[in-house]
Amino acid sequence: MVLLDVDDVTFAYGDQPVIDGVSLAVESGAFLGLVGPNGSGKTTLLELIIGLRRPDSGTVRLFGDPTHESNHGERIGFVPQTVSDTNGAMPITVREAVRMGRYAHTLLGRFTDDDRAAIDAALQRVGITDIADRRIGRLSGGQRQRAFIARALASEADLLALDEPTVGVDAESREAFYDLLHALNEEGITIILIEHDIGIVTTHASEIACLNRELYFHGDPESFVETDALADAYGGGQSLIHHQH
Amino acid sequence: MTPLSLSASTPPAVLAQLSVDAAVQFVLDSVWGTALDGIAGLTGIDMLASPFMQRAYLAAICIAIIGALVGSFLVHREMAMIGDTLAHSAFAGVAVGLFVNATFSVVVAPFVTALLVAAVAALLVQSLVDYAGAYRDTSLAIVLTGSFAVGSILVTATDGGIAVGINAYLFGSLATVSRLNAAILLGLSVVVTAAVAVAYRPLVFVTFDEIGARAAGIHVTRYNQLLAVLTAVVVVGAMQIMGVILVAGMLVIPVAAATPVRGFKRAIGVAVGVGLIATTAGVTLSYQYDIAAGGTIVLVAIALYTVSKLSVRVRHRLARRTQASSAAAASQPVTADGGDDK
Numbered sequence: 001m002v003l004l005d006v007d008d009v010t011f012a013y014g015d016q017p018v019i020d021g022v023s024l025a026v027e028s029g030a031f032l033g034l035v036g037p038n039g040s041g042k043t044t045l046l047e048l049i050i051g052l053r054r055p056d057s058g059t060v061r062l063f064g065d066p067t068h069e070s071n072h073g074e075r076i077g078f079v080p081q082t083v084s085d086t087n088g089a090m091p092i093t094v095r096e097a098v099r100m101g102r103y104a105h106t107l108l109g110r111f112t113d114d115d116r117a118a119i120d121a122a123l124q125r126v127g128i129t130d131i132a133d134r135r136i137g138r139l140s141g142g143q144r145q146r147a148f149i150a151r152a153l154a155s156e157a158d159l160l161a162l163d164e165p166t167v168g169v170d171a172e173s174r175e176a177f178y179d180l181l182h183a184l185n186e187e188g189i190t191i192i193l194i195e196h197d198i199g200i201v202t203t204h205a206s207e208i209a210c211l212n213r214e215l216y217f218h219g220d221p222e223s224f225v226e227t228d229a230l231a232d233a234y235g236g237g238q239s240l241i242h243h244q245h
Numbered sequence: 246m247t248p249l250s251l252s253a254s255t256p257p258a259v260l261a262q263l264s265v266d267a268a269v270q271f272v273l274d275s276v277w278g279t280a281l282d283g284i285a286g287l288t289g290i291d292m293l294a295s296p297f298m299q300r301a302y303l304a305a306i307c308i309a310i311i312g313a314l315v316g317s318f319l320v321h322r323e324m325a326m327i328g329d330t331l332a333h334s335a336f337a338g339v340a341v342g343l344f345v346n347a348t349f350s351v352v353v354a355p356f357v358t359a360l361l362v363a364a365v366a367a368l369l370v371q372s373l374v375d376y377a378g379a380y381r382d383t384s385l386a387i388v389l390t391g392s393f394a395v396g397s398i399l400v401t402a403t404d405g406g407i408a409v410g411i412n413a414y415l416f417g418s419l420a421t422v423s424r425l426n427a428a429i430l431l432g433l434s435v436v437v438t439a440a441v442a443v444a445y446r447p448l449v450f451v452t453f454d455e456i457g458a459r460a461a462g463i464h465v466t467r468y469n470q471l472l473a474v475l476t477a478v479v480v481v482g483a484m485q486i487m488g489v490i491l492v493a494g495m496l497v498i499p500v501a502a503a504t505p506v507r508g509f510k511r512a513i514g515v516a517v518g519v520g521l522i523a524t525t526a527g528v529t530l531s532y533q534y535d536i537a538a539g540g541t542i543v544l545v546a547i548a549l550y551t552v553s554k555l556s557v558r559v560r561h562r563l564a565r566r567t568q569a570s571s572a573a574a575a576s577q578p579v580t581a582d583g584g585d586d587k
Contacts, residue, residue, distance in 0.1 A: 050460050073462020080456055090321040091504055091512040092453055100450045104461040107446055135507050155461065 003028040003159065003190050004049060009058035011044055018044045021058075022215045026207075028158070031181075031191045033205030033221075035198055037234045040212040042194045043163055049192065050076050050161050062159070074104035077152020079145065079162040094139070094147045095132040098122055101154030122154035126180060141166070142173025149180065160184065162193045178204050198230065269428040277303055298532060300427040301419045301486070305528045305542075307434040308483040308495055309520030313503075314441045315479045316496035317513045318452045318472055320504075326382065327473065328493030330370060330389040331363045331480045336489040337396035338362030338481075339414045344399040355410070356429065360481045366392060367473035375466060417488025417539035419531060426485055433482040437475055444471060449509060486528075487539040494539075495520060498546040502553040519549050 004026040011019040018041040026032050034042050047053045048060050051067035060067045063075060101122065102115040123129045126146040131139065136147055145165050152160050160181070166174040182204055185191050195201045201208060202221040210217040210229045217229030224230070278299055285293035292298050319325055341362060342355030366388050373384035400411055413421050422430075441448065447468045450458040459465050476496070483492050503515035527542030 052456065052459055071462040073460065076460050076462075078457050078460035080454065089504065090453055090509065091506050092449075092509045093507060096449075096509055097453065100446075100453065100457070100461070103446045103450050103458075103463065107463065108443060133507070151457075161460070 001028045002026070003030070003063065004192075005059075005061040006045075006049065007059050007061070009045075009048060009055045009060055011041075011048060011053065011056050017213060019048065019055075020213045022211070023058075024209055024215060024218055026190065026192070028190055029185070029188055031185045031204065031206040032193065033201030033208045034192060034194045034211060035196075035201055035208060035230070035233075036211035036216075040233065042211055045211060046161055046163055046192065046194055050078060050159075074155055075158045077101070077149075077155055077157030077160045079148040079152060079160065079165050081164050081167050089137055092136055093133050094128060094136050094150075095119070095123070097136050097147055098132070098150045098154050101151040101157075104155055118156060119154050122150040125153055126150045140173065141169035142177060145169060145177055146180070149184075153184075158190060160189055160191045162191070164194050164196060166195075174200075269424070272431065273300070273303070273424060273427060292529070292532060297419070297422075298528075300422045300424065301528050301532070301538075302525060303427050304422050304430050304486050305524035306521060307430045308486060309499070309524040310517055311434050311437040311479045312483060312495035313499045313513060313516035313520045314438060315472070315475050316500040317503075317509070317516055318448050319476060320497055320500040321452050322472075324381065325497045326385050326493070327367075327370060327476055328480055328496040330385045330392075331367055331473075331477045332484060332489045332492045333389045333396070334366030334392040335359040335363040335477070335481050335484055336411075336414060337366075337392040337399070339484075339489075340396040340399040340411060343410050344403055347403045355414070356426070356481065356485075359484065360478065362392070363477035363481050364474050367477040368470060371466075371469050371473045375469070414484060415489050416537055417484065417486050417491065419486065419528065419538045421485045430482045430485075433478050437478055437482075440471065440475055444468060448472060487542065488537070491539040491543050494543040494546060495524070498543065498550050499523060502546070502550040505553060505557045519546065519553075523549060 002025050004024070006022055006024040009019055009022050010017070022045065034045065036042050044053065048055055049062065049067065051060075051062065051070070051072075054068040063070075063072050065072070098119055099111075102111065102118060106112065106115050120129075123132050126149050128143060128146050128150060131143060136144060139147065148165070149160070162181075166177055169177065178200060181191055181193070185206075191205075193201070193205065202225060205221060207219060208217065208221050208224040209215060210224065210233050212233040212235075216233040217224055217227060278296065281293045281299045281302065285291060293302075316325075316328070319327060336359075338359035338361060339355040342353050342358035345351055345353050345358070346355075370384050370388050373387070374381050396411075447458070447463050448471075450461070450463060451465050451468050451472075455465055479496065480492050483495055487495060499516040499520035500512075502519045503512045506512040506515045523546035524542050526545045528538055530536070530545070531538035531541045
């Protein structure tokens with residue numbers, strides 16, 4: 001079943017085109033790695049996909065509906081970049097942050113037993129029950145990202161959208177984090193991941209989309225490594241070799 | 246005070262007015278007045294038995310609660326200065342009210358025009374941020390100075406006649422807390438508290454992670470506007486005691502003092518507590534030494550903030566020392582978790 005259908009989408013900031021004629025279909029259960037150089041429009045495309053932006057032309061359909069017109073908030077789990085997009089100084093605990101995953105279901109009124117059970121299950125699934133009462137701003141980068149994954153799981157999302165989730169996370173935690181994503185994907189959750197480390201994407205993703213304003217490649221990781229798409233998108237082959245470790 | 250005499254032919258508007266009066270009388274005199282009279286009798290503190298101070302304490306409590314409730318969301322969105330901007334808009338609103346009263350033969354309560362102008366300014370600031378792409382602090386600065394400019398022109402346009410009235414609003418005063426003002430502030434406090442209680446979840450989500458909230462389908466713009474308008478209500482309500490220039494302090498300082506607390510709800514509770522100490526102590530000191538209430542309240546709040554920050558430092562230092570000594574005792578290296586680097 002097609003979960004995401006991007007059809008000839010164009011988007012510009014003022015007169016600066018960022019996304020140009022991109023078409024892309026993603027099946028339910030896929031693990032899509034979105035790669036491209038800095039400023040290539042990856043984050044913008046992710047924002048178009050989850051309905052944070054409206055395309056200038058073309059359509060983005062998620063779960064069968066145009067994203068900017070429909071509200072599928074409870075089906076989307078969004079994980080932002082570690083430090084820049086979230087408020088580290090706010091005295092909020094891990095559990096309070098994970099509870100937000102239920103807000104798309106129960107925004108006003110009392111939480112039900114289902115809500116509370118989903119929160120406990122999510123904390124447990126990513127292994128942060130023991131730090132649930134700590135302040136989220138005091139956690140390490142890896143722990144904090146787990147908290148955001150738990151928030152997405154608490155919402156029982158079908159789609160996890162992650163924007164460079166492991167920036168500033170140490171190598172060991174990063175590996176464990178991607179193992180967790182892999183396991184969640186095997187359980188049926190669709191994943192769309194922006195990641196600057198091509199090596200990680202080709203290891204974990206089931207398909208790759210390579211973007212630099214236009215879509216240079218969309219297919220399986222093996223074919224991606226064999227083609228010149230990356231070199232074309234980055235405008236030179238050096239960075240490709242550098243990242244293949 | 247309106248005498249409570251009714252007849253069968255009393256029109257509904259008058260009936261409503263009478264029932265409001267009766268409710269105000271019940272809350273201010275029968276509940277609050279009696280309670281404080283009782284405490285005064287028990288403790289021998291005469292100040293508590295004076296109706297003037299009873300109103301001042303009621304206002305102090307209201308300001309502490311609503312300031313911390315709304316300020317908790319503002320401070321953690323890095324919008325601390327919006328309170329100051331809206332206070333200056335409220336000043337323009339007061340000037341509009343006094344100007345209309347002085348120039349035309351209409352009677353408008355300056356409080357009503359202040360609330361209207363501050364609410365419009367709140368929505369304007371939010372729209373500038375959302376649609377005009379202005380930096381948030383730039384749009385705050387534009388609205389702040391623009392409002393004050395309007396206020397200053399209106400004050401001078403009436404040959405300085407309303408300048409006396411304006412002074413009380415600029416610096417605040419306990420003397421301005423009339424029965425009516427106390428009742429209005431109490432009413433506004435009930436509205437603000439109810440609004441924050443109902444919209445707590447979307448407000449906290451938007452404060453913590455606006456993009457995540459948007460992705461979860463929460464109408465972020467609507468809650469931003471709600472927060473801005475609530476701020477305007479708090480500012481106008483607290484302005485009479487605190488003064489235009491100092492009112493923002495009660496939105497910011499108690500919240501900042503409560504920041505080391507673990508848990509957002511708990512931090513709001515602590516901020517309310519800090520606010521209560523600051524406002525009641527401030528009002529008491531202001532009365533005893535005949536000094537400005539707003540200034541005294543803000544200085545007490547800043548003292549509490551300083552104590553809070555110092556105690557966190559001392560606690561961390563003690564924790565490190567304990568950790569170091571236990572590490573030395575065990576002769577094993579200890580890894581710091583870097584927990585206090587934020």
